[in-house]
Amino acid sequence: MNLNFKNESFRDDYTFKNSPESIRRFPFPFNEDKYMYSVNMEPHVPAGPAGHAYNNAIDVDEHFVAEMRDRALVLKEDPLRYLALPHMMAAQWDTLELLMENQAASYPEHFTLEKNGDQWHWINRPMGIDQIFTFGDASTLPMEPLEYITRQAQGDFVIVDQRDGQLWCDAGMVTTQADWSLDFDIGMNFHEWHGPVPLAHEIGVFDRALKFLLNLQQGKPVRRLNWTMTINPRLDTSPENYHKWGPDRATVTPENVGNKVHLRCELQTLWRLPRSNAILFVVRCYLIKMEELVTVPKWARRFHRVLRDLPPELVDYKGLTRYRPTTVEWLAKFDDGQPSTPGIYPE
Amino acid sequence: MLVAGIKSRPVYGGLNVDIHARRHLFALEGEGALALLDQLKAVGMDVLKTADILYVASGSKAEDHDRTLAALGADSFWLAPTIPVLLNRFHVMLGQAHMGTCIYVAGTEGFIGQAQQAAMNHGVDPASVHSEHRGSAARRVQCVHCKGITDNVTTSPYTCSACGLSLLVRDHYSRRLGAFQGVCIDAEEPGTAPKPEELFP
Structure with missing residues (x-):
């Protein structure tokens, strides 16, 4: 598949938008007309109509080059977005291998990986990178292996170590996050770093998810979708910069909803790593404008109902309070009251 | 509480x-002194023969806990002027500690967090540090x-x-970090x- 990489921005003039094909491949996170937390994990196997974000294990899309440029800008301002505790080096190499192999296998026109023993040759054409290095020898790369490869792969990446029957958030590259801080949470266990999430602890979601993940097997990755909303197509909605993007939430009017309000979907995939026995947690962010979303009638109908009927605790936790009424009112025009078909894919 | x-x-x-334990290393702050005194009532004074006590009075100067602790007759007792100075000595003592040393920390939460950090930096599992909150909820x-x-944040917002x-x-x-998270409120x-509302007196 030959991708046409776009020149666009996720800050300042916000020129990001989705092509019609990119809209149809969006991983829409609602399979019914209501939403509550659940342990909604399924095997991460190729799925969906041709071109869908589920087609390849590691998805690369038309926003690749622009997203990598935005990541570099974030890291320049705040190097603490990339952190790895010292015992995570084996897991860093595991991650580099997984991302290079998958990107090269699924997108051979854009990426090539040649291996000759531990001498590896990596080519990333869209970014103009050609690197020969020794697998396992960090001194042969310009930076630590996890930072190196996650500057060339879309999504946030967290590596969790497994010990004492717990998972520990011990390394990560986090520049496109929905309001959580790697610098604050690194070193925490699974329950600790999800501490601020309302309701879910009480209904046992994290206990069940932990039990499930501790038994995750190599070669059998799993996925789930999570979501929130973002004003303007801003990837870096970090708590670090909340005082900069927070004011945007007060700028939504009935006239600008369609262009300003975005559904933000996270495709979360979890992979058991072979050498370290750690788990790679990929949090890939997809943005879609309301005016793009309503081009799919099923999604317009369903998202209107989900947003209208969302439990108040979730409205508050996801930070939707200020602009939800305006958005629901705008979406109502696109809800014809018809039943919506099951599943997440477009009709 | x-x-x-x-x-x-x-x-x-x-x-x-x-x-x-072969040795006991106590890092105490303010009202944390009382946590040790209460323990001695339960386990007796023998442990003091192999105990090192570091103490900083912080907001409890008027209580004279330093005199009470000094009079216990521990193997060593040292009164620090400030928390950072105490932590500096604690760090050195952790570096010289041997197998079989038990580590105890008591005082306000901010102090416990910093002392646990020091222990973690020496490879100590934080779960093995005996800790007790005493004094202000700041x-x-x-x-x-x-x-x-x-x-010492006692209000939210601050x-x-x-x-x-x-x-x-x-x-x-x-x-x-040994710290809670503060996020811009407006x-x-x-x-x-x-x-600001006084939430952590």
Whole structure:
């Protein structure tokens, strides 16, 4: 598949938008007309109509080059977005291998990986990178292996170590996050770093998810979708910069909803790593404008109902309070009251 | 007492002196002195023969706990002028400690967090540090925006001592930083921060 990489921005003039094909491949996170937390994990196997974000294990899309440029800008301002505790080096190499192999296998026109023993040759054409290095020898790369490869792969990446029957958030590259801080949470266990999430602890979601993940097997990755909303197509909605993007939430009017309000979907995939026995947690962010979303009638109908009927605790936790009424009112025009078909894919 | 139910906050299980330990290293702050004194009533004075006690009075100067501790006759007792000075000596003593040393920390939460950090930096599993909260519920808070740390925060919101933003104190605690998280409270409408409320007396 030959991708046409776009020149666009996720800050300042916000020129990001989705092509019609990119809209149809969006991983829409609602399979019914209501939403509550659940342990909604399924095997991460190729799925969906041709071109869908589920087609390849590691998805690369038309926003690749622009997203990598935005990541570099974030890291320049705040190097603490990339952190790895010292015992995570084996897991860093595991991650580099997984991302290079998958990107090269699924997108051979854009990426090539040649291996000759531990001498590896990596080519990333869209970014103009050609690197020969020794697998396992960090001194042969310009930076630590996890930072190196996650500057060339879309999504946030967290590596969790497994010990004492717990998972520990011990390394990560986090520049496109929905309001959580790697610098604050690194070193925490699974329950600790999800501490601020309302309701879910009480209904046992994290206990069940932990039990499930501790038994995750190599070669059998799993996925789930999570979501929130973002004003303007801003990837870096970090708590670090909340005082900069927070004011945007007060700028939504009935006239600008369609262009300003975005559904933000996270495709979360979890992979058991072979050498370290750690788990790679990929949090890939997809943005879609309301005016793009309503081009799919099923999604317009369903998202209107989900947003209208969302439990108040979730409205508050996801930070939707200020602009939800305006958005629901705008979406109502696109809800014809018809039943919506099951599943997440477009009709 | 501290607010219960914060998932990320460590549980302070009490000093619980282990009489089988070969040596006992105590780092105590303010009212934390009373945690040791209460323990001695339970386990007797013998443990003091192999005990090193570091103490800083902080807000409890008027209570004269330092004199009480000094009079116990521990193998060593040292009164530090400030928390950073105490932690510096604690760090050196951790580096010289041998197998079989039990580590005890008592005082305000900010002090416990910093002492646990020091222990972690020496490879000690924080779960093996005996800890007990005593004294004020004041919090040590990191500003998530500028990363500046403010000690002894008793209100929410509070003003960041480093960047001046008005910060909501979240019930989210980082053991690695030994601090709670502070997040700008009026980011969405600057200038609308509510009045500080005394939440952590």
